[in-house]
Amino acid sequence: MKHIKRFIALFFIAAVLSGCKEDMVTVSYPExxxxxxxxxxxxxxxxxxxxxxxxxxxxxPYGSMTKEYMQWNMIEDDSSDGIDKIIAYSNHRWKGVEDINMKVILRVLLVWVEPWHGGKAKDPNNPDDLNGWHWPKGISPQVSPYKQIPGSVGAYVDPKDKTTPIIGGYFDPAFPERVAKLVEKIGQAWDNDPRVAYVEMGIIGEWGEHHDPDLSTYWPPHDEPEHVANRTWVPGMEKVLGDAFTKAFKNKKVMVRYAYEFKDYEFGIYxxxxxxxxxxxxxxxxxxxxxxxxxxxxxxxxxxxxxxxxxxxxxxxxxxxxxxxxxxxxxxxxxxxxxxxxxxxxxxxxxxxxxxxxxxxxxxxxYRFILSDFTYPSEIKNEKPLNISFKVVNTGSSPFYYNWPVEVSLLDAKTHQKVWSKTLDNVNISDWMPGDDWTIEKEAYQKPAPINEIKSSISIDKSLPDGEYIIALSVLDPAGMLPSLRFANENYFEGGYHPMGYIGVNKKPGKAMIDKSLFYDIQSDKTLRYNLNNN
Incomplete structure (x- = not known):
């Protein structure tokens, strides 16, 4: 009798558990x-x-970033100028980039091309012209022994000027302190600006490319066989800039021109x-x-x-x-x-x-993120957890360098408008790495990209009408929390959403997979944007 009672009890528990088990659906769509x-x-x-x-x-069709060379004397001419001048000029130069979902890569510029390399002066009729010199007040103009080689863009120094330094400009005694203060200001202006993608250090050399003059003697100079201090290179400036940019930019990624410099810092490279x-x-x-x-x-x-x-x-x-x-x-x-x-x-x-x-x-x-194996319950209840999982592989060459939030949402099945959403708190998309060690013969990484598997339990904190919905994924730009980054999958709705399947609230949907005829071409979508005021 005891065995019969135990069997009945176990059968009852199994039946209850079976009735509670979610009916899970797994869907994948083509790349x-x-x-x-x-x-x-x-x-x-x-x-x-x-x-x-x-x-x-x-x-x-493919561009999502634009380069902006920011002339020093246009963002700060007098040392007393505040960050309001930097912001005002930035607003002028970058007007409307948020409306077309573009980000800006910045480089502060002092010299486009030196006159001894054939450079021309700034156009007086174009205040934004990049040509010429852009030295701020308080820094004396450069006086150089260089002369342009006739018929060439190269330069030379007369033998009698073999050790003659350049006076002024980068070599003005006031320059190190002045540049450190400028970097502090641009950090205050740009480090939290949602329009900024990356910051190229710039400042030193033609085009801000850290040559003519150089920041070190690691590599021979362009116009001479050997380096001359205070002419072909700026002693001590590498540390001044490295310290200043590290301190000023805690959020934006900073890039420098040459990989053999700034060894004591963690910068990217342009x-x-x-x-x-x-x-x-x-x-x-x-x-x-x-x-x-x-x-x-x-x-x-x-x-x-x-x-x-x-x-x-x-x-x-x-x-x-x-x-x-x-x-x-x-x-x-x-x-x-x-x-x-x-x-x-x-x-x-x-x-x-x-x-x-x-x-x-x-x-x-x-990066190129491909989404697969999205698993979710076909039916959910209000104010109950929504358990989902999915896999992502990065078939590109780099990660995405900022941790933008991933959002799961429920869309109206007919209008495709969002009716509920929540961001996932256990996902860091900057950890989704590509492969490594490329082989030309196989046109593939010998170390394949890892599969990132995400699992999350989300509370439905809103009472939704019974019915059928579409569960979707999106990656949001924190500037306004609008969909922006897309997965490389065909299941896509205009506006940045990846519809994964039909889901029911207090009812089972008729089917899980979404008909491909409803999808929108990713490349054709120009509706994406972000907000400057983060709301």
Missing amino acids: YTKAFRNPMKGFREYFGPGEDKIRAEYPY WDSWSQPQEQVRGYEEMKKLGDRWKTQPIGGEITWNWGDLAKFKSFEQVVADKHTREYTIEQIRNLHCNHLGGITWANFNDPEFRKNAEILQKAMG
Whole structure:
């Protein structure tokens, strides 16, 4: 009798547990095979302020970032100028970027091209012109022994001036303190600005590229066989800048020009000579020495095709059309874990051949998150936990460098409007790493990208009408908490949502999978934006 009673009790418990068990559904949708715009990755644009006309099709199909060179004397001319001047000029130069979901990469600039390299003066009719010198008040102008080589962009020094330093400019005794105070101000202005993607250190050298003059004597100077202190390099400035930028920027990622400098700091790199064989040692091989730096700091720059071996090409379209150069570039992107590249500003994206080649590079650069195995209950109850899980693989070359929130939401099954949502508190998307150790022969990483499996139990803290809904995922820009970053999957609704399946509140839906005819083409969606005031 005892055995019979025990059997009946166990049977009853099993029946109750069976009745409580959720009816779970697992869905997966195909990869979106084309390239598309996604925040802070891929092709980076540039327009000369007040000079270049932005085209009607802007933003471009793949670009999500634009470069802005910020002239020092336009953001701070007098040492007493406050951050309000920096913010005002930033608002002028970056007007409307939030409305087209663009982010800005910044570089403070003092000199575009020196006069002894053929540089021209600033256009007096264009206050935003980048040409010429942009020294602030209080720093004496440069007096240099350099002279331009006739018929060349190179410079030389007369033998009698072999040890003559440059006076003023970077070598003004007031410069170190002045630059440290400027960096403090731009940190206050930009470190929490949602328009800013990354900050390139800049300031020193032509174009802010840390050469002419250099920051160290690690590499020979451009115009002379040997370094001359206070002429070809600025002694002590590497530490001044390293300390200042580390202190000023706690949130935005800072990038420097050369991997062999700033060894005591954790900065990203902007290498402005990708794909150039002449920069194989100075650039590529030095960057490889940084090891896993790419996991936390962005690696980017531009393909500059007006010098070196790439000078044989007359356009960016020709650069990527050349099979050898394109494959060489892909190898560098994959091995250095490149996040973004410039050089495309005037490229013709209406050319189908160029569009095809550009797409190859866009898919390789930055992150590319593919979503699969989304598991959820087909039916839920109000004010009860919603248990979900899903997998993500990053088939790109870099992580996403900021921890933006992932949101799960319920959409109206007919209008696709959001009726409830909640962000996941146990997800850090900057941990979703790509693979490593690229092999050209197999066109794959020898160390495959890890599978990131996310599990979460979410409370439905709102009473919803009984009925059928669509459960969706999105990644939000913290600036306004609007959908922005997209997964590379076909299941997509306009506005940044990835619909995963039908779900019922107090009823079972008729089916789980969503018909592909309802999906919107990711590449065509230009509705995404963010807010400057975070609401």
